[in-house]
Amino acid sequence: MEAEQILSLAKKVADEAEVFQVHSQRVPVRFEANRLKQIQRQEGTATALRLVKEGKIGLSAVGGEVQVQTLVDMAVKTSQFGALANFIFPSASVYPDVNIFDPETEKVPVEKMIDISESLVAQLTEHTPDILCEGAIAKEVRQTRILNSKGAEVSYLKSLFSISLEGVVIRDTDMLFVGDSESYCRPEVDGKTIAKRVIEQLELAKRKASVSTKLMPVIFAPRGVASAFIAPLMVAFNGKLVLEGASPLKNRQGEEVFDNKLSLRDDATIHYRPTSRPCDDEGTPSQSTLLVERGKLMNFLYDLQTAALAKTRSTGNGNRSRGSLPVPSANCFVLSEGNVPFDDMVKDMKEGLVVEQLMGAEQGNLLAGDFSGNVLLGYKVEGGEIVGRVKDTTVAGNVYQVLKNLEAVGKERRWIGGFLFSPALYCPSLSVATKVG
């Protein structure tokens, strides 16, 4: 189904139209219980048509093949009930130069991917013989096309190579979960780094420790930052929720809402990062948007429609999922680095916690910034040293209170899942609860 054909037919019946098409091919090699399990090839084409007829938005989407006429008819039909289009489609623009495609990625042979998985498992079982690993090595190529009636015509290729690994060690009914993952546009993801990080987790978790229910200082390692704070922050900077007044940050631009050691930007222009691209899903050129500068609230994230309603400009954050209309959502959060090495943070603590992963933290009242989760992987600190892994422990707080007053921001940063580049954050006092009965 040709995008041009759809656009030209849609233009005949509507005032404006836009075609968004993604073709993807993905090959994951999956392993389970330390063994190769399944090799997949997943191929798919998704096409969405957004049109404006009598001022109102119509939308249709298909996965796979469908008659062009059917797609146009469905969109026209929905436009009778659609929202008023407050935006205009962007015309052809100059897009930033972002490298996100490496032809070598799709050429990586499946046999090589199998080797990576087997070597990962070998390194971990050598360290901990009874660990059971599962995960996947995947390569993917995606072609995105955006055409609209204002003359924009974008086509770009993106490649992705990723490794994810989760290990579990079971002793009686005690389960220890360790894991890490990396994703990059080039096939340079290093299985060794992942193995090294997971082995570090296994080492730190060898001994057990217990905490008591009280307030104490907590260091969130970068993965801990991702599991505790990022979901509520992504909601808070969503221009649509700001417009609706559902974000606590509404009307607070220029105010110091976070600790002045903290700066945050959203950036889709970093070379070879999974969420980078020349433009967003509605053809707005990608950019780096400063959200927080030394604690001060600067900007929110917008797509075309929300930006028009809020009388501002799109920040290139129009993202689509599953054939839906674009909505503003974060591309990639980059937190500024601090000046305190992780080891010094630990040394500074008399008694406290290091949180590597918090489970279920995003299930509370995200809008208000509340988080509360089970410490799936975390360590007790005593007298400036990590003394062992904690269990049956929850950490709860509010992201606006916690990030307003930080003891320190880490000097080392790392990428988490392709959507976050973060240092460790050291919070002076948080509510920790643990099981005694």
Add this chain to the structure above:
Amino acid sequence: MRDQLSEAVKGHNADYVEIRLEQNEATVLVYQGKRLEEVGRTAGSGGNVRALVKGGWGFVSFNSINGLREKVEAATLQARLASKEQSQLAPVAPVVDVVEAQGRRDPTKIPLVVKKQLLDEYNDIVLRTPKIQTSTINYHDSRRKVILANSEGTYIEQEKIDLGLRLTAVARDANDIQQRSLSIGSSSDFSTVVNLQEKVREIANQAVRLLSAPEVKGGEYTVILDPVLAGVFAHEAFGHLSEADFVYENKQLREIMVLGRRFGGKQLNIVDGAAVPGLRGSYKYDDEGTPATKTYLIREGILEARLHSRETAAKMAEKPTGNARSLSYFFPPIVRMTNTFIEPGSASFEEMVSEVKEGVYVKDWYGGTTSLEMFTFSAAEAYMIREGKLAELLRPVVLTGNVFVTLNNIDAIGDDLQMNEGGGCGKGEQIPLPVSNGSPHIRIRNCLMGGK
């Protein structure tokens, strides 16, 4: 079609081959505040081939059914690369059948204008409530037809309808924001989402009341779960642990999850089954063509069975239960829950509350997740219980626990089973899969809760 598929799965030197073809269509309506933001129609078609060679699986998904034989060959080749051992699949008698969707009031046939009027009315109720800042509504209905053919002679055409509504009211007072949601789902009947005006009003008022509610103090409490939240608890705390694909290749976990092990008191019965009719997780055959069953996971406190695909059943020498499901043709089937519930006991809600000196009554859900051993789930509404009586409203709470301890701490099971069809289940990349879960009110001792 049948002949074409039967031909394509033949003679590939694989231990097993199957082809799945799918067609789907859906309608979506999204409101943000007073604006109906999105009205969309989607359609899709595609399929996949799965092949098994000496214990290794190959899987190819596609949009176009042209060149089916080449696709089967590609999947077979991949399977051969992954092959390491003997293939094992529990025997299932080949079946030829056509199953039509049974919509009582088929939502996919209701005119868009009717859906819009109904949602407009609900949205107005929310937005007219004082102190309500905004609302969101997500509505979808869909129809999905799947054809399955395998190299053993099975050919099944099966059609399913699904319907979901989630409405959220957001209340605001200065920088304080609280929310409350209503989730409804059905596998057949548009009537389940009509006449909800009173419920919607109550949800909006509840969001406002939360603004003046205090936060719970973190620690251990006796908790009473309402049927909705107890259903989520059954799903998260035990359902996932019953999925055999977590267990079958894991020697230690197999020892822990040995059938016959005691997990709870005599009054505890937990069931999963797609053969329980008329719910969002109901079907006649799973995505491997295994007939649906009703499985007692726990009977009288003792682990009796678990959920299987054909492969996990064979490897554990247990019976297949018809729980292999895939979200769409893009994914291979994996072991999933269907309709999961705790069977009713004999306690009344009033009795349960009256016996608690200090505790928390928790209702309705935001979400839940599990690591198998540890689980968390969050309540949208909570009340302190003092001296046997319900007391003040609290802010939403997150509960967490260890499954091996917590099921044993259930000390009362109510007589008021209710099923909740308003949620979707996620596992790996396959989310949200239609499921239902349910329970009567239950009471749990020593449940850990995060708080200030």
